[in-house]
Amino acid sequence: MRRRITLSRATLHVALDSIAAQRGPRDVVLDLRADAFGHGTVEVQAAARSHGFDRFAHDDVNMYRDAVDADVTAALYGTAPDAAPVMTVTGEVISCKRVPAGSPVSYGYTYRVASDSYLALVGLGYADGVPRSASNKAHVLLAGAQHVLAGRVAMDQFMVDLGDERVVSGDDVILWGAQPGAPSPGEWAAASGRSPLELSAGLGARFQRVWVTA
Amino acid sequence: MSAVATVDLDVFRSNLQLLGDIAAPTPVMAMLKADAYGHGMLQLARPAIEAGASWLGVLEISEGLRLRDTGIDAPLFAWLHGSGADFAAAAGRHIDVGISTEDELRAALTAQSAVPLQVHLKIDTGLHRNGATEDEWPGLLDAAIAGERAGALRIRGIWSHLADASVGDDEEALRRFREAIAVAAARRVHPELIHLAASSAGIRMPEARFDMVRFGIAAYGVSPFDDRSAADIGVVPTMTLATTVGEVSGHTARISAGWADGLPARAAHAASVWVRGHRHPLAEIGVDSSVIVEAAGLQTGDPVIVFGSGLRGEPTPTEWAEWADTIGDEILTGIPVRVPRRYVEAGDGRTEQPR
Structure with missing residues (x-):
């Protein structure tokens, strides 16, 4: 099953350039805690060093802990509003089925489709770090448009209400990221009540992490 | 140390045996998905079979x-x-x-x-x-x-x-x-x-x-019900999440675990942890550390139970779920891989088994 975190070197370098230009690389501390909030400490630190940064906050090290700056952190990972996120989170459509109007969806029947609809089953759940609190609120990019998570997020899967759109097994589902039309980390944060950094750091071990040049 | 999750294989076995007795004579499937609800699939497979899972x-x-x-x-x-x-x-x-x-x-x-x-x-x-x-x-x-x-x-x-x-x-x-x-x-x-x-x-x-009955969450000592507790069913939480007290200053102290160790940030202000035989409220859950208030008498290095069986009075995964407005399943599967798992059992004389 495909569960992928795509990390953009180009976006990270643009962010580092911008921080270096505004603040000076030796005047800020970059926050690399929680494995660079799920991005990968090794890669982020190496990229930062190439831009002249040399002060980093790591887990369980008190030095610099109080020197981290939330605005710099948001700029680094691209989680600020209107910033390009370094991370894109992608899952996979497992199946798609047509259900009649009024059909309940997932545990507790907290969601019912308004009209005859296609429902896509996506192979990601709260065990992967998709917050259960995002149930019925967050949106994903699928079939060229954003669609709401229908019903409660389960341990290994969630459902998406596609209305009249149809998708096929294996299609990519983007939770948040840099693609045009994709939800932003901030939108997922608002929907789930977790901060963007908690969201990215909370993505689970079943994900494959891939750094790409672009 | 940031945090350590200790899995009691004997408790897991006794939970499954009890559930098997409830379902008897119907055979049982033990659910080990999501790395056995965060406990470790490879480590729990044999205990599940030993406890009677078909x-x-x-x-x-x-x-x-x-x-x-x-x-x-x-x-x-x-x-x-x-x-x-x-x-x-x-x-x-x-x-x-x-x-x-x-x-x-x-x-x-x-x-x-x-x-x-x-x-x-x-x-x-x-x-x-x-x-x-x-x-x-x-x-x-x-x-x-x-x-x-x-x-x-x-x-x-x-x-x-x-x-x-x-x-x-x-x-x-x-x-x-x-x-x-x-x-x-x-x-x-x-x-x-x-x-x-x-x-x-x-x-x-x-x-x-x-x-056949497929038992998942109850085998890990968490009730699947809103109106019946784990104790009502007779199952006991199988995982204990522990850390230590870090800096102590006046009436507050830091503990060396935060949301990157699986403590849900939204539970701050409602949650408490167990230190020196008492519950201490958490005022803040940070990235890799959290802040205890009412910390008088605590010392750096004191063991902290974030959650456990509840038998000594410590919080359970279900209480953390209530504090974070979710279910125990999300608490257990949310303990990340960076938290090492230790396995304890009395049965064969070993007390510990590295993951």
């Missing part, structure tokens, strides 16, 4: 193959198949698969294998996740019957999953399940294993037990 359930075929590679020869069941699912390996290594649609069946049979694939056909009884709809069910049955005649598969089971929405909704789902079984029976399909109940129905809906 079957082990995983999510994907790939997890079943990992269990086979470590010498587990118990019956295995996997039911969520994404791209790359290796159905030929499933057939060859005797991993039964759940099948929901004709398309999925076709994909499964594209992979040629010397031995027939053992399939459990899934009917959607209301949850509207996977499983054939009522309209799709006859077509799925006919396709499977054709596959069986051709020697490519064997219809081993019919199954579904309940929504735990309400007693009435679950009864309606049970009615639909029986109808689907009748539709199969009219085609002379009488599989060996009819299964529907997970923890919730397995405990309090005897008519839903059929030939």
Whole structure:
């Protein structure tokens, strides 16, 4: 099953350039805690060093802990509003089925489709770090448009209400990221009540992490 | 140290035994998906079998193959198949698969294998996740019957999953399940294993037990109910999450675990942790550390129980779930891999087993 975190070197370098230009690389501390909030400490630190940064906050090290700056952190990972996120989170459509109007969806029947609809089953759940609190609120990019998570997020899967759109097994589902039309980390944060950094750091071990040049 | 999760294999075994007694004489499948709800699938497989589980359930075929590679020869069941699912390996290594649609069946049979694939056909009884709809069910049955005649598969089971929405909704789902079984029976399909109940129905809906109950969350000591606690059922939480007190200053102290160790940030102000025999409220849950208030008398290095069995008065995973407005399943599966797991058991004289 495909569960992928795509990390953009180009976006990270643009962010580092911008921080270096505004603040000076030796005047800020970059926050690399929680494995660079799920991005990968090794890669982020190496990229930062190439831009002249040399002060980093790591887990369980008190030095610099109080020197981290939330605005710099948001700029680094691209989680600020209107910033390009370094991370894109992608899952996979497992199946798609047509259900009649009024059909309940997932545990507790907290969601019912308004009209005859296609429902896509996506192979990601709260065990992967998709917050259960995002149930019925967050949106994903699928079939060229954003669609709401229908019903409660389960341990290994969630459902998406596609209305009249149809998708096929294996299609990519983007939770948040840099693609045009994709939800932003901030939108997922608002929907789930977790901060963007908690969201990215909370993505689970079943994900494959891939750094790409672009 | 940031945090350590200790899994008590004896508690896991006794939970499963108790659940097996409740379901008896119906056999039990122990659910080990999501790395055994964050506990470690490879470490819990043998204890599950020792505690009487006849079957082990995983999510994907790939997890079943990992269990086979470590010498587990118990019956295995996997039911969520994404791209790359290796159905030929499933057939060859005797991993039964759940099948929901004709398309999925076709994909499964594209992979040629010397031995027939053992399939459990899934009917959607209301949850509207996977499983054939009522309209799709006859077509799925006919396709499977054709596959069986051709020697490519064997219809081993019919199954579904309940929504735990309400007693009435679950009864309606049970009615639909029986109808689907009748539709199969009219085609002379009488599989060996009819299964529907997970923890919730397995405990309090005897008519839903059929030939097997799939126990997941209850085996890890967390109640599947809103109105009955783990203690009411008789199960005990299997995981203890511990850390230590870091800096102490006046009436506050830091503990060396935060949300990157699986403590949900939204639980701050409601949550407390157990230090020196008392609960201490958390005012803040940070990235890699959190702040205890009312810390008078605490010292750097003191052991801290974030959650555990609850038997000494410490918080349980269920209490953390209430504090974070979720369910215990999300607390347990949310403990990240960076938190090392330790395994304890008394049975064979070993006290600890590294992961």
